Amino acid sequence: MEGPQSFTPGPLVLLVLLLGPAWHTAAQRCPQTCICDNSRRHVACRHQNLTEVPSTIPEPTQRLDLQGNLLKAIPPAAFQDLPHLTHLDLRHCGVELVAEGAFRGLGRLLLLNLASNRLSALPQEALDGLGSLRRLELEGNRLEELRPGTFGALGALATLNLAHNALVYLPAMAFQGLLRMRWLRLSHNALSVLAPEALAGLPALRRLGLHHNELQALPGAALSQARGLARLELGHNPLTYAGEEDGLALPGLRELRLDRGALQALGPRAFAHCPRLHTLDLRGNQLDTLPPLQGPGQLRRLRLQGNPLWCGCQARPLLEWLARARVRADGACRGPRRLRAEALDALRPSDLRCPGEAAWEAGEEDEEAAAGEEPAAGGPRAPPRPPMREEPAAAPCPAACACAAESRHAGCAGRGLRAVPRGFPDGTQLLDLRRNHFPSVPRAAFPGLSHLLSLHLQHCGVAELQAGALAGLDRLLYLYLSDNQLSGLSAAALEGAPRLGYLYLERNRFQQVPAAALGALPSLFSLHLRDNAVDRLAPGDLAAARALRWLYLSGNRIAHVAPGALGPARELEKLHLDGNQLREVPTRALEGLPALLELQLAGNPLRALQDGAFEPVGRSLQHLYLNSSGLEQIAPRAFSGLGPGLQSLYLQKNQLRALPALPNLSQLELIDLSGNPLHCDCQLLPLHRWLTGLNLRVGATCASPPSARGQRVKAATTIFEACPGWTARKAKQTPASRASARRSAIKRRH
Numbered sequence: 001m002e003g004p005q006s007f008t009p010g011p012l013v014l015l016v017l018l019l020g021p022a023w024h025t026a027a028q029r030c031p032q033t034c035i036c037d038n039s040r041r042h043v044a045c046r047h048q049n050l051t052e053v054p055s056t057i058p059e060p061t062q063r064l065d066l067q068g069n070l071l072k073a074i075p076p077a078a079f080q081d082l083p084h085l086t087h088l089d090l091r092h093c094g095v096e097l098v099a100e101g102a103f104r105g106l107g108r109l110l111l112l113n114l115a116s117n118r119l120s121a122l123p124q125e126a127l128d129g130l131g132s133l134r135r136l137e138l139e140g141n142r143l144e145e146l147r148p149g150t151f152g153a154l155g156a157l158a159t160l161n162l163a164h165n166a167l168v169y170l171p172a173m174a175f176q177g178l179l180r181m182r183w184l185r186l187s188h189n190a191l192s193v194l195a196p197e198a199l200a201g202l203p204a205l206r207r208l209g210l211h212h213n214e215l216q217a218l219p220g221a222a223l224s225q226a227r228g229l230a231r232l233e234l235g236h237n238p239l240t241y242a243g244e245e246d247g248l249a250l251p252g253l254r255e256l257r258l259d260r261g262a263l264q265a266l267g268p269r270a271f272a273h274c275p276r277l278h279t280l281d282l283r284g285n286q287l288d289t290l291p292p293l294q295g296p297g298q299l300r301r302l303r304l305q306g307n308p309l310w311c312g313c314q315a316r317p318l319l320e321w322l323a324r325a326r327v328r329a330d331g332a333c334r335g336p337r338r339l340r341a342e343a344l345d346a347l348r349p350s351d352l353r354c355p356g357e358a359a360w361e362a363g364e365e366d367e368e369a370a371a372g373e374e375p376a377a378g379g380p381r382a383p384p385r386p387p388m389r390e391e392p393a394a395a396p397c398p399a400a401c402a403c404a405a406e407s408r409h410a411g412c413a414g415r416g417l418r419a420v421p422r423g424f425p426d427g428t429q430l431l432d433l434r435r436n437h438f439p440s441v442p443r444a445a446f447p448g449l450s451h452l453l454s455l456h457l458q459h460c461g462v463a464e465l466q467a468g469a470l471a472g473l474d475r476l477l478y479l480y481l482s483d484n485q486l487s488g489l490s491a492a493a494l495e496g497a498p499r500l501g502y503l504y505l506e507r508n509r510f511q512q513v514p515a516a517a518l519g520a521l522p523s524l525f526s527l528h529l530r531d532n533a534v535d536r537l538a539p540g541d542l543a544a545a546r547a548l549r550w551l552y553l554s555g556n557r558i559a560h561v562a563p564g565a566l567g568p569a570r571e572l573e574k575l576h577l578d579g580n581q582l583r584e585v586p587t588r589a590l591e592g593l594p595a596l597l598e599l600q601l602a603g604n605p606l607r608a609l610q611d612g613a614f615e616p617v618g619r620s621l622q623h624l625y626l627n628s629s630g631l632e633q634i635a636p637r638a639f640s641g642l643g644p645g646l647q648s649l650y651l652q653k654n655q656l657r658a659l660p661a662l663p664n665l666s667q668l669e670l671i672d673l674s675g676n677p678l679h680c681d682c683q684l685l686p687l688h689r690w691l692t693g694l695n696l697r698v699g700a701t702c703a704s705p706p707s708a709r710g711q712r713v714k715a716a717t718t719i720f721e722a723c724p725g726w727t728a729r730k731a732k733q734t735p736a737s738r739a740s741a742r743r744s745a746i747k748r749r750h
């Protein structure tokens with residue numbers, strides 16, 4: 001690890017202290033507890049139990065080392081008498097609080113080291129005044145949350161170290177203002193989610209450390225915001241799969257580390273949008289094979305050690321690709337026995353064989369059977385998986401399951417189990433029990449699994465979770481209960497998993513939101529209730545869901561959302577209510593949701609939009625879905641309150657004959673008006689003008705009058721030229737349309 005810079009008082013310091021009268025005055029001004037090297041303008045006051053910054057430090061001091069004191073709080077303007085400071089070391093000072101403006105006056109500071117303190121939050125203006133700062137060390141604190149704007153004053157910062165904190169989530173624009181930052185370290189936190197725009201506004205970022213977190217899927221959308229990344233470290237996260245759908249697109253990425261995760265499979269196009277990728281590190285995952293990777297044509301090094309690679313005929317395309325693409329791969333075969341421990345890059349495709357092929361040697365089929373890899377009689381032949389229980393120094397593992405030591409992953413899916421097995425290895429992080437049969441999950445059903453992060457119980461016929469069922473799952477973050485028979489959940493059932501962040505309850509039998517259960521889940525972040533039978537949202541349903549950010553209720557029967565039903569969830573960012581029975585936009589229920597970014601209302605029988613329908617969320621909303629909602633009418637001020645924050649608006653597949661112009665939506669990046677029977681006469685002139693200025697593909701097509709049928713609204717100038725007012729205003733561009741044209745031009749250049 002690159003240690004934070006510091007200095008040790010050398011012999012020169014002692015010399016200075018022993019010297020005669022020439023130094024006398026200066027030495028006098030040195031605080032008793034400190035050592036001053038006035039020639040170099042260094043002052044060190046280490047490990048002195050100081051509770052405040054000494055007041056007599058010489059004004060010209062450039063480097064001040066205060067590490068190992070007892071400062072506890074840094075008050076406002078604590079260093080205002082030291083305007084020449086360039087290096088300030090405050091490590092190990094037990095700092096719990098940095099007041100607003102604490103560092104004001106330190107306009108020349110280059111390095112601020114606050115590592116190994118006890119900060120759990122940073123006030124918005126704590127770092128004001130540090131306009132020259134190049135490096136900020138915050139490693140080893142207790143930060144749980146970053147507020148957007150915290151780093152806004154640090155326009156010169158190049159390195160920010162936030163490793164070893166307690167961050168669970170990165171909000172949008174968390175690093176706004178860090179225009180010169182090249183290296184961001186976020187490793188060893190508890191990050192499970194990055195907002196899609198968490199890394200926006202970092203044009204200079206080249207290296208990002210996200211290893212040792214709790215990411216279960218590749219946060220492709222968020223990462224792709226950091227377009228300039230060359231090096232990305234994502235190892236030691238419980239990722240099980242990466243594919244093109246994760247959306248990773250990094251044109252300059254050279255090195256990607258995905259080592260020591262829980263990868264079981266990789267999509268062939270997972271890195272298709274990383275054309276310059278040179279080194280891919282997949283060591284210590286659970287890959288038994290790998291498809292030829294499409295896209296990263298500059299890939300030269302593929303690290304596969306510690307994966308249970310199976311060198312049967314299925315691996316031929318991999319070998320052929322490695323040779324063709326000149327990719328150097330390490331890693332060795334786990335089997336079949338004939339090739340065990342052979343280095344992958346020493347094999348030729350013809351060495352790889354499968355049973356039934358001419359060259360298949362007698363006796364190998366017995367070996368396969370002996371290894372327990374034969375599929376059940378009559379079942380399809382799955383690619384053989386290596387026998388997990390041959391792990392060296394095998395940890396205990398229940399008979400019906402496979403336990404992988406490297407990934408701390410236990411799988412017992414589809415084994416016809418009727419009770420949860422016992423005896424998983426200590427430290428197991430992921431337990432897959434899908435497709436078994438547990439109609440009632442009893443009390444303390446998962447003993448000894450205090451390290452479990454992810455529990456998969458889909459398709460298990462679960463109708464009940466008894467009180468205390470999850471007892472002892474202190475760290476559980478993901479609970480998958482989709483495709484079961486649950487109609488309720490009690491708080492008592494969920495006690496024991498206080499850190500649960502993600503609860504998946506799709507396709508069960510809920511008729512209402514399990515409000516009481518949410519009370520036991522103070523950290524619940526994402527609640528998935530899609531495709532149940534919920535018919536209303538009542539006041540109190542989300543009263544306990546104060547941390548909830550994403551709520552998925554698509555495909556239920558909701559006809560009514562009571563005012564006040566959603567408001568307690570003040571952090572809510574995504575609300576999916578599509579495919580329900582709503583006959584109007586639940587405007588009053590949207591009050592109290594100041595952070596809402598995405599509202600899904602598609603596929604409800606809305607028919608009309610009233611004035612001010614989205615007013616309560618106008619300031620925050622970015623994405624609005626109103627497609628397939630039977631819309632015939634949109635009131636002139638239906639979208640009032642929505643402004644430049646709105647990025648996408650989906651109105652396709654409705655019955656709209658007309659639509660007001662929406663000049664306030666000046667920052668739209670997507671608007672879909674296709675599949676509407678627009679009537680192109682002069683009343684549509686404002687829309688025509690607005691769309692023309694927008695410079696986006698909008699899909700708006702005239703359905704009538706017959707002379708215009710099939711023409712794009714933007715292109716139907718013959719119709720609009722004939723309208724009163726056309727010539728007078730034709731050439732006039734609104735500021736909004738100019739801004740939008742500029743944006744499109746910028747996009748095209750990229």
Ligand SMILES: *[C@@H]1O[C@H](CO)[C@@H](O)[C@H](O)[C@H]1NC(C)=O
Pocket residue numbers: 047048049
């Ligand atoms: C600081 O306090 C500790 C504990 O009270 C003590 O052992 C140590 O000697 C003190 N150090 C100094 C330099 O006073």
Ligand SMILES: *[C@@H]1O[C@H](CO)[C@@H](O)[C@H](O)[C@H]1NC(C)=O
Pocket residue numbers: 578579602603625627628650
């Ligand atoms: C609405 O449009 C979005 C984006 O095109 C699409 O994903 C979604 O399925 C549509 N919803 C309905 C109900 O048609």
Ligand SMILES: *[C@@H]1O[C@H](CO)[C@@H](O)[C@H](O)[C@H]1NC(C)=O
Pocket residue numbers: 636637639640641664
């Ligand atoms: C557009 O925004 C302005 C300023 O906020 C507001 O006065 C006006 O009513 C808005 N127009 C519409 C159609 O919402």
